[in-house]
Amino acid sequence: MLDVRGLRKVYEGSGRRVEAVRDLTFTVGPGELVCLVGPSGCGKTTLLKCVAGLLAPTGGEVLLEGRRVDGPPPAMAFVFQEYGRSLFPWMRVGENVELPLRQKKDLDRARRRALVRDALESVGLSDAAGAYPWQLSGGMQQRVAIARALAYEPRVLLMDEPFAAVDAQTRADLEDLVRGLWRERGITILFVTHDIDEAVYLGERVIVLSASPTVVREQLTVDLPAGRDQLRTRVDPRFAALRTRVYEQIQAAKRGDVPEVPDALTKSSTPPPR
Template sequence: MTVAENVELPLKQKKLPTARRKELVDESLAAVGLAEAHAAYPWQLSGGMQQRVAIARAVAYEPHVLLMDEPFAAVDAQTRADLEDLIRDLWHKFKVTTLFVTHDIDEAVYLGQRVLILSNSPTVIRDDLAIDLPDERDQLTTRSSTRFAELRARVYEQIHRAKTAAADEPVAAGATAATPSADHGRTGAGA
């Protein structure tokens, strides 16, 4: 199955007309920087490009909520940074509420408008931290800012506290969920 066929597959389930499916495939592949990859096969793509195809498939479906669970765990640091910026760009472009689950504290703070710190089972929210970084972010400036360091420290502190909590208190798993979208009038949201 080619990249374009892969992105189109869930659209067939929606019973969309062929012309609309093609339009959505073209738009979503262009949005993730793969406009020229329609005829490629997944095995011909790098890991980062394969992740972009998966994101294009999700975006093409025109979801109201996009759930992403550790999507960048298997890519190198530079690709991860590029994909994080892509997620923020897509969030701005398509205004889709995104819930992004990650164990990476820096990633959660960089992507999110909110970071929810969860406990182990039974899962409860240990902290709901508003991320008050500027909406326009870039990897170098944002991550080197004093406010980023303060927010990162707060998340780390909550996770560390959970590890040392009393036996009757839930213990944190270290999972964080970045949920940026308040600017777009939706609850939850992501980048």
């Protein structure tokens, strides 16, 4: 579904040259939920913007279903970290969700409204269509942002640290929401996070990035049960082992250590069946 090949990004300007991403290569299969983690400042957001076609890479390429991404693809949606800046405060919730659908000329008004209702129901906000974003809590605003992406009916959903600005309880609820929507709708999800526990809890696979300039340091298949639970999954010894492995790799990346030969914790990059 998604193929990143030798991606490289260099920022130049004002007499400075910064190589943010050096050589990133990985794939994401159809219907897979993959989490990206790495040290702070390693270029995760830059990578995601290149994948989304919002930023032109310096080298390499991104392919979506075999086609090169040269701009925002119609089959892809993006959920940003700063939900407060991605929602228009003067528009009601339903209008915010409907806005990108107006770009789809083949959708009439009735179909757009149906998609909005379905998306808001999916995120538990059926009664909030007439409210303004500023009347909602932070967690509810991020649900609106997720609903807007779902209403667009994407085949690939990119999420850039979408729960970083909410409290711990809301974060847990949103994690379960994303996994539930992923299993129900079969969307391919590439989820960027700085939270190791979140990556292991959410993902079917975790890609660990090096420090900047960024390369893929390791890929781990998360062989936890598909039906995950915030209490039981997080005390599972396997969860602890995977979390420890990812943490060790990130700390090694900060030190600049050369990646080790994968041990028994590191599996094939092929996603397990759901």
